[in-house]
Amino acid sequence: MNPEIGHYALVLSLAVAILMTVIPIWGARAGDAALMKVGTTLALVLAGFVGLSFATLVVAYVQSDFSVLNVVENSHSAKPLLYRITGTWGNHEGSMLLWVLVLAIFAALVALFGNNLPARLKANVLGVQGSVATAFLLFILLTSNPFTRVIPPPAEGQDLNPILQDIGLAIHPPLLYLGYVGFSITFAFAVAALIEGRIDATWARWVRPWALTAWAFLTLGIAMGSYWAYYELGWGGWWFWDPVENASLMPWFAGTALIHSAVVMEKRDALKVWTVLLAILAFSLSLLGTFLVRSGVLTSVHAFATDPSRGVFILAILVFFIGGSLALYALRAPMLRQGGLFAPVSREGALVLNNLLLTAAAAAVLVGTLYPLALEALDGSKITVGPPYFNLTVGALMLPVAFAMPFGPLLAWKRGDLIGASQRLMAAFGAGIVIAALAAYAQGGGPVLAPFGMGLAAFVVIGAVAEVIERAGFGRVPRATAFARLRGLPRAVFGGALAHAGVGVCLFGIIAETSWNAERIAGVKVGGSFEVGGYELTLDRLEPRNGPNYRDLVGVFSVRRGGVEHGTIESAKRLFTARNMPTTESGIRTMGFSQLYVSLGDELPGGGVGVRAYWKPFVTLIWIGSIIMALGGALSLSDRRLRVGAPKPAKKPKVKPDPASPVPAE
Amino acid sequence: MTRKGRRLLVISCALGMLGIAAGLVLFALNDTIVFFRTPSEIAAEGTRPGTRLRLGGLVKDGSVAHTDGTHVRFVVTDHGADMSVAYVGLLPDLFREGQGVIAEGVIAPDGSFAADSVLAKHDENYMPKEVAEALKKQGVWKEGEATP
Numbered sequence: 186m187n188p189e190i191g192h193y194a195l196v197l198s199l200a201v202a203i204l205m206t207v208i209p210i211w212g213a214r215a216g217d218a219a220l221m222k223v224g225t226t227l228a229l230v231l232a233g234f235v236g237l238s239f240a241t242l243v244v245a246y247v248q249s250d251f252s253v254l255n256v257v258e259n260s261h262s263a264k265p266l267l268y269r270i271t272g273t274w275g276n277h278e279g280s281m282l283l284w285v286l287v288l289a290i291f292a293a294l295v296a297l298f299g300n301n302l303p304a305r306l307k308a309n310v311l312g313v314q315g316s317v318a319t320a321f322l323l324f325i326l327l328t329s330n331p332f333t334r335v336i337p338p339p340a341e342g343q344d345l346n347p348i349l350q351d352i353g354l355a356i357h358p359p360l361l362y363l364g365y366v367g368f369s370i371t372f373a374f375a376v377a378a379l380i381e382g383r384i385d386a387t388w389a390r391w392v393r394p395w396a397l398t399a400w401a402f403l404t405l406g407i408a409m410g411s412y413w414a415y416y417e418l419g420w421g422g423w424w425f426w427d428p429v430e431n432a433s434l435m436p437w438f439a440g441t442a443l444i445h446s447a448v449v450m451e452k453r454d455a456l457k458v459w460t461v462l463l464a465i466l467a468f469s470l471s472l473l474g475t476f477l478v479r480s481g482v483l484t485s486v487h488a489f490a491t492d493p494s495r496g497v498f499i500l501a502i503l504v505f506f507i508g509g510s511l512a513l514y515a516l517r518a519p520m521l522r523q524g525g526l527f528a529p530v531s532r533e534g535a536l537v538l539n540n541l542l543l544t545a546a547a548a549a550v551l552v553g554t555l556y557p558l559a560l561e562a563l564d565g566s567k568i569t570v571g572p573p574y575f576n577l578t579v580g581a582l583m584l585p586v587a588f589a590m591p592f593g594p595l596l597a598w599k600r601g602d603l604i605g606a607s608q609r610l611m612a613a614f615g616a617g618i619v620i621a622a623l624a625a626y627a628q629g630g631g632p633v634l635a636p637f638g639m640g641l642a643a644f645v646v647i648g649a650v651a652e653v654i655e656r657a658g659f660g661r662v663p664r665a666t667a668f669a670r671l672r673g674l675p676r677a678v679f680g681g682a683l684a685h686a687g688v689g690v691c692l693f694g695i696i697a698e699t700s701w702n703a704e705r706i707a708g709v710k711v712g713g714s715f716e717v718g719g720y721e722l723t724l725d726r727l728e729p730r731n732g733p734n735y736r737d738l739v740g741v742f743s744v745r746r747g748g749v750e751h752g753t754i755e756s757a758k759r760l761f762t763a764r765n766m767p768t769t770e771s772g773i774r775t776m777g778f779s780q781l782y783v784s785l786g787d788e789l790p791g792g793g794v795g796v797r798a799y800w801k802p803f804v805t806l807i808w809i810g811s812i813i814m815a816l817g818g819a820l821s822l823s824d825r826r827l828r829v830g831a832p833k834p835a836k837k838p839k840v841k842p843d844p845a846s847p848v849p850a851e
Numbered sequence: 852m853t854r855k856g857r858r859l860l861v862i863s864c865a866l867g868m869l870g871i872a873a874g875l876v877l878f879a880l881n882d883t884i885v886f887f888r889t890p891s892e893i894a895a896e897g898t899r900p901g902t903r904l905r906l907g908g909l910v911k912d913g914s915v916a917h918t919d920g921t922h923v924r925f926v927v928t929d930h931g932a933d934m935s936v937a938y939v940g941l942l943p944d945l946f947r948e949g950q951g952v953i954a955e956g957v958i959a960p961d962g963s964f965a966a967d968s969v970l971a972k973h974d975e976n977y978m979p980k981e982v983a984e985a986l987k988k989q990g991v992w993k994e995g996e997a998t999p
Contacts, residue, residue, distance in 0.1 A: 419944075529861055541865055545872035552876055556884075567887035569905055569955075574883040578875055706921040706940050758944075767944045786941030790917060797941045 188253050191241025192332040195282075198234040198289070199322040201227055205292075205315030209308035210380070221308035228296035228311050231318060232289040239273075239286045242331055246273045252338035255279065255331045261344035261763050263734040271354040272345045277479065277495075278331035280358060284475070285321050287359075287366040291395075292318065295370060302391060309377030310370070317369055320502045328495045344734065344763035353413030357406060361433060364403025365471040368436060370395040371443065372468030375461045376510050379517040389451035389460065394822055396447060396464070400440045401818030407433050408811030419769030419784035421704070421799040423807060426575040431554040432474030438547035439467040442540045444818075449536050453598055455527065458518045459540070465514060469507040470547065476503050477554070531601040535593035542586045549578035587641055587692055590685055591648025595655060610644075613651045617644030628701070638696035645689030649682040676824040684817025691810025694778075697803035710793035718800020720781060721745045722754070727794060735761045737770070740785050740794060744774060751776070756783040756796075778803045885955065891931035893958070900958045906934060906966070907953045915948055927952060927964070935963040942969060 205227040212220025245253045246269050249262045259276040260269055274283040292314040299307045325331070374392045378384040410433070415423040424430060443463040449456045480496030527533035553570040561567055591613055595606040607614075621640025628635060654660075656678060657671035705717035714723035722742045730737040737757040744751040756772030771784040779802045786795025887905045888898065898904070906927055914926035923938045925948075936954050946952065946969065956966035 526857065528857065529864060534861070537861065537865065538868075541868050542872075545869060549872065549876050549879075552880070556880065567905075569885045569887065570880065571883060571885055571955075574879045577879040577883070578872075581875055582872060708919055708921055769944055784941070787917075795921060795941050 188241060188245055188250065188332045188334065191238045191245075192330065194234045194238040194241065195322065195326060195330075195332070198231055198238065198285075199319065199326060201231045201234060202315050202318040202322055205231060206312055206319050207315075208312075209315070210312035213305045213308040213312070213380075216305075218304060221304050224308050224311035224315075225296040227315070228289075228292040231315070232293035235282075235286050235289040235318075239282055242279060242282060243270060243273050246270060249342065251340070251342055252334050252336070253331075254333040254335045257335055257339055257342045259345050260342040261734060262341060263763070264345065264350065265733055267352070267355065268345060268350045272349070274358050275345050275349040275354050278325070278329045281321065281325050281329050281479065282331055283358065284362055284366060285318060285325065287362045288314070288318050288321065288369055291367060291370050295373075295395075299391075305381065306374075306377055306388075306391075309380050310373045313373035313376045314369060317373075317506065320505065324495075324498050324502065328498050341763075344761065347735070347759070347761040347764065347766050347768045348417060350734075350761070351413065351417055353409065353417065357410045357413050360402055360409055361406030364399050364401075364406045364440075365433070365436060365474065367395065367399025367402055368440060368464075368468040368471050371399065371464040372510070375464035376513060378461060379510075379513045382517050382520045384457055384461065384521050386451050386454045389447045392464065393444065393447045393451060396440065396444045396467075397818050397822050399467075400437070400444050401815040401822070403433070403437050403440060404811055404815045404818065407437060408808050408815075411811075412808050416771055416773060417768075419771045419797070421702075421771075421782050421784070421797070421801065423698075423804070426553075426572045428554050429474075429478050431550045431575075432470075432477045435547045435550050435554075436467050436470040436474060438543045438550070439463055439470050442543040442547075443467050445536050445543075446540050449533050453527065453533055455533055456537070456540075457521050461518065461521070462514060463540070463544075465507075465510045466544075466547075469503075469510070470551075472503050472506060473551075476500060527598070528600040530596065530603050532593065532596045532598045534601070535589060535596050538589055539586060539593065542582050546579050546582040549582065550575065553578070584641070587645050587688065590645055590688065591651065594652045594681065594685075609655050610648055610651060613644050613647035616647040617641060619643075632700050635696055635700035638700075639693055642689045642693035642696060645692065646686045649686040649689065652685075653679065653682050677821045680817045680819070680821025680824065682817070683820055684814045687810045687813030687815075687817055689810070690806050690813055694803050694806030694808075694810055698801050698807065701802045702804075703800040705796075705798045707796050707798070708789050708793055709796050713793065715796070715798070717798040718781070718802075719746060720751065720800065722781075722783065722796075722798060724794070724796070725753070730757075732759075734763060735759050738785070738788070738794075740772075740783075740796070742772070742783055744781060754781060754783050756785050758785045758787075775805060778805045778809070780804050887953075889929040889931075890927055890934040891929050893934060894932040898958060900960045900962070903955075903957050904964075905953055905955045906936065906964055907951070908934070910946070910948050910950055910952050912948045927954065936966050937963060938966040938969055940969075 205224060208227070209221050209224030212218070212223065242255070244250075245256050246260055247266065249256065249260060249269065251257050255276060255278050259279075260272050264272065272279075274280045292311060295307070295310055295314065299310070302310070371392050374388065374395070378388055407430075410430070411423045414425070415421070443460065446456050446460045446463055450460045476496075476499045480499050553574050556570055557568050591610055592603070592606050595609055596602070617640040620643035621636040624636035624639040653671070653674070656674055657667045659667045661667075662670075703718040705715055707715040709715060709724045711724055711727055714721055716722070722744055725741045725743050728739050728741070730739055737759050739755055739757045742754045742756065744754060752774060754772040754774045757770040759768045759770050760766070761768065769784045771782055773783075774781045779800070782799040782801055784797050786797060788794050885903050885905055887907055888896075889908050890906070893904070893906070908927040908929040911926040911928045911933060914924075916924045918924065921939055921941070923940075923942060925936055925938075927934050927936055936956075937959070938954065938956075953970035954964065954966035955968045955970070956964055959965045
């Protein structure tokens with residue numbers, strides 16, 4: 186396909202996006218149903234054109250069309266097909282195009298499945314979505330055109346940054362963008378509601394599925410990015426508090442708060458003003474993340490290119506959307522009617538606590554990320570805010586969240602019974618103490634925080650199970666009735682419990698890995714061996730190998746524990762010939778939930794090689810827990826009451842409430 | 852409790868918590884920030900041993916010495932002053948003599964620098980932003996030029 190087709194499709198997309206911004210909103214103001222309906226068509230057309238444009242770029246990459254500058258700079262004909270495809274978004278221009286593609290897809294989904302929305306709200310939502318698309322399409326066309334030609338075309342490309350030549354590039358950015366950009370929908374809903382000046386509980390019901398979808402994808406995107414960094418960078422770390430990681434964590438905190446406060450709004454018609462603000466904040470933080478990553482104000486693996494004009498442009502977009510939406514919020518929020526009173530100890534109260542802590546965490550991360558930039562702009566001094574800051578603040582804010590988590594769902598709406606909830610959590614509490622005692626015994630001295638944290642994690646997991654058991658009424662009603670109730674529970678209950686359990690699992694992995702990991706750095710000759718975490722690793726041989734566009738020096742280690750063979754680990758130093766750039770291909774062996782991690786350093790003058798080896802107990806639980814969280818989100822999403830586009834739910838006869846139970850059946 | 856009293860209670864709890872969070876942030880910031888310095892700046896300021904810093908500059912040509920498999924010494928220079936760095940561990944993939952580097956650690960009593968991490972670069976053309984600016988200020992390197 187001709188790259189000009191892609192460029193032209195992009196220009197057409199801009200035209201469509203402008204129409205999509207103007208016509209439906211105008212229609213909504215004028216009350217013209219026909220104009221409002223145009224939004225639906227335009228959203229689909231927009232997705233079509235952006236899709237065509239993106240496909241053109243992918244084809245240029247697959248065919249190694251070196252007349253396109255972007256392909257020359259980021260591809261190589263010897264690169265495997267998968268990396269030629271993923272290379273499309275492994276650079277600034279292509280990743281912005283992917284960003285807009287995801288945006289257009291979300292708008293099209295609203296257009297397709299938003300049939301149950303009031304026409305006016307839908308028109309405004311699509312209009313706002315169109316305005317975001319307009320801004321970013323302008324950005325691409327004016328500063329980051331991926332279709333620029335080179336004449337004469339070079340014979341060979343400069344290859345993709347080797348660190349990106351990995352399956353991770355196929356998974357991490359698309360997932361992350363589905364999360365980041367997914368919050369544009371909740372943002373559009375919030376702004377649309379503010380434009381109308383009207384908002385009620387049904388608004389929350391429409392927004393929740395989108396917020397949940399975005400949140401689940403963002404959770405997966407962050408987790409996959411973390412695992413990718415873990416195995417690719419060769420330092421054995423899974424979270425570096427790198428500004429770019431923080432940029433994805435801030436919307437995650439805001440989004441997590443949003444999916445919880447939307448529940449309060451839907452069920453109790455309370456916290457409306459706050460929920461709308463969160464919806465705006467979640468996307469604003471996504472935009473801020475895009476700015477931090479794409480503007481080049483930060484040096485990181487994600488900063489592909491630094492061009493000041495781009496930074497200024499994104500900053501302008503940022504100011505326009507964040508400033509505009511917050512101004513609108515300030516103007517209209519007082520008009521939103523407040524409702525639904527509640528006591529401090531109640532389900533609402535617990536969710537408010539969760540929201541406060543999560544937003545405080547987001548703010549702490551924001552301060553730590555922006556403080557160095559602000560200080561440098563003010564007096565030119567260069568500082569770094571490192572992991573100790575983030576561990577202290579986010580850790581201190583997240584521990585109470587984890588502790589309060591099992592209590593929340595057991596409290597009744599309006600007025601809860603904290604003592605009753607505590608009694609029902611006795612089993613979970615006991616399990617936590619047992620796990621903590623076991624951990625303390627296994628560790629035999631050392632940091633006190635480790636057994637405590639693991640006990641807390643167990644409390645969270647068992648507490649989530651306890652919630653489901655409690656709701657079904659096991660122990661209070663005959664077993665058959667309880668099973669019948671269990672089947673009758675809404676999927677959102679299981680989804681919520683599963684997500685909470687995932688948090689516990691993830692927390693367990695984090696605590697276990699950080700407090701019990703073992704590191705060993707050694708210089709090893711062939712035949713030599715060293716010990717890490719109770720395992721004995723022997724370097725059997727060092728051998729060169731050739732790949733399609735790289736050369737490897739592979740170290741083969743055999744693993745033994747107490748004389749028993751535990752297989753081998755292959756770890757490599759890889760040299761990418763096109764860029765003459767080495768990377769570390771760490772060797773990982775998973776045993777249960779734990780991993781042995783080996784990366785190779787330089788060859789040593791006296792023969793042999795530098796080796797860095799880690800024993801990482803329960804490390805995989807960090808990512809497994811994140812996946813469980815996302816699965817919980819998906820399960821909630823499949824709840825028929827939340828299904829996008831589902832007709833208004835008919836009142837289903839509920840399972841008979843147990844008069845003895847202060848906990849409502851749902 | 853009255854409607855008003857109840858709301859007041861919730862709001863004051865919320866504000867109290869936010870206050871605690873803000874205090875925590877300030878406390879943590881005060882304690883954990885690390886300044887970036889070049890060898891010339893350290894020489895000029897006479898920075899005391901024990902201070903935690905990020906040291907940036909170029910790896911001096913011919914200065915890298917592996918004492919054994921894991922102990923490395925090298926010199927960081929900004930062409931105004933030199934600073935000797937000791938590091939235990941594997942150097943990042945793109946650590947090269949004559950290229951930009953950032954080491955984080957503390958100044959040892961003997962005036963050398965004990966690094967506990969050496970910043971990895973992600974790209975062969977990459978020059979840490981702080982280093983590039985510091986070198987530009989010294990006038991020894993300009994954007995777009997090959998590294999001196």
